[in-house]
Amino acid sequence: xxxxxxxxxxxxxxxxxxxxxxxxxxxxxxxxxxxxxxxxxxxxxxxxxxxxxxxxxxxxxxxxxxxxxxxxxxxxxxxxxxxxxxxxxxxxxxxxxxxxxxxxxxxxxxxxxxxxxxxxxxxxxxxxxxxxxxxxxxxxxxxxxxxxxxxxxxx
Amino acid sequence: xxxxxxxxxxxxxxxxxxxxxxxxxxxxxxxxxxxxxxxxxxxxxxxxxxxxxxxxxxxxxxxxxxxxxxxxxxxxxxxxxxxxxxxxxxxxxxxxxxxxxxxxxxxxxxxxxxxxxxxxxxxxxxxxxxxxxxxx
Numbered sequence: 443x444x445x446x447x448x449x450x451x452x453x454x455x456x457x458x459x460x461x462x463x464x465x466x467x468x469x470x471x472x473x474x475x476x477x478x479x480x481x482x483x484x485x486x487x488x489x490x491x492x493x494x495x496x497x498x499x500x501x502x503x504x505x506x507x508x509x510x511x512x513x514x515x516x517x518x519x520x521x522x523x524x525x526x527x528x529x530x531x532x533x534x535x536x537x538x539x540x541x542x543x544x545x546x547x548x549x550x551x552x553x554x555x556x557x558x559x560x561x562x563x564x565x566x567x568x569x570x571x572x573x574x575x576x577x578x579x580x581x582x583x584x585x586x587x588x589x590x591x592x593x594x595x596x597x
Numbered sequence: 598x599x600x601x602x603x604x605x606x607x608x609x610x611x612x613x614x615x616x617x618x619x620x621x622x623x624x625x626x627x628x629x630x631x632x633x634x635x636x637x638x639x640x641x642x643x644x645x646x647x648x649x650x651x652x653x654x655x656x657x658x659x660x661x662x663x664x665x666x667x668x669x670x671x672x673x674x675x676x677x678x679x680x681x682x683x684x685x686x687x688x689x690x691x692x693x694x695x696x697x698x699x700x701x702x703x704x705x706x707x708x709x710x711x712x713x714x715x716x717x718x719x720x721x722x723x724x725x726x727x728x729x730x731x732x733x
Contacts, residue, residue: 477601500604511604515631525629528607 489583493591521569686733
């Protein structure tokens with residue numbers, strides 16, 4: 443096994459030590475800095491506000507020449523995120539640049555929650571609703587947030 | 598620092614969705630199963646054999662030990678091969694090298710392609726085959 447590139451060590455340790463506001467990163471296994479779990483707060487003013495969404499992230503062997511792999515573990519109702527938590531976002535695909543960081547990607551994902559892109563959807567039915575009846579879309583998304591992403595208050 | 602199970606399965610899913618191979622296919626049994634445990638596969642029968650033009654269905658189960666350990670594989674379509682249990686359709690791991698000598702890098706596609714090769718080994722080629730379309 444080759445030694446971990448310094449960039450990965452630096453980036454992951456920094457993320458844990460100095461997190462992006464509203465985005466908490468953990469390293470579940472200290473021996474594997476390529477695998478991270480993330481707790482992301484839904485952006486204020488979006489139907490995801492108040493929710494905390496789990497994600498998992500993996501830095502492939504080719505990182506940073508290739509983008510990180512990342513998916514949501516918490517279900518959410520969004521035209522660019524499918525039922526398996528896969529995310530359709532340009533910076534995770536053709537618009538990736540090695541100059542970006544994990545931090546950049548996490549912020550872009552959080553931003554995507556507040557500004558869905560129904561013209562480049564993964565789920566066409568959600569995209570249709572988002573475009574044609576935005577109020578209804580927001581209502582369903584809020585319901586899902588409440589159901590899956592807001593922890594039950596402790597008794 | 599090997600790729601975690603979930604991202605490995607997502608890679609395999611993506612390849613399968615793009616139509617990985619001409620002679621086999623595979624995908625999630627339930628497209629909403631976030632654990633990605635149960636898969637369905639098909640294998641196109643090997644040419645120049647009793648299997649030519651047949652399509653075999655298999656079920657693949659990738660539990661939490663995958664890909665460190667091989668998945669459980671079971672034929673749904675009836676087929677007579679040395680490595681297939683003739684009552685259940687399950688693969689007998691001891692008799693199927695790809696799963697017996699499992700490597701973490703081996704994929705579900707590799708399994709399906711190697712099962713196809715099993716159809717035309719000397720021992721298997723002589724075996725009589727059940728009627729097309731019958732199931733275990």
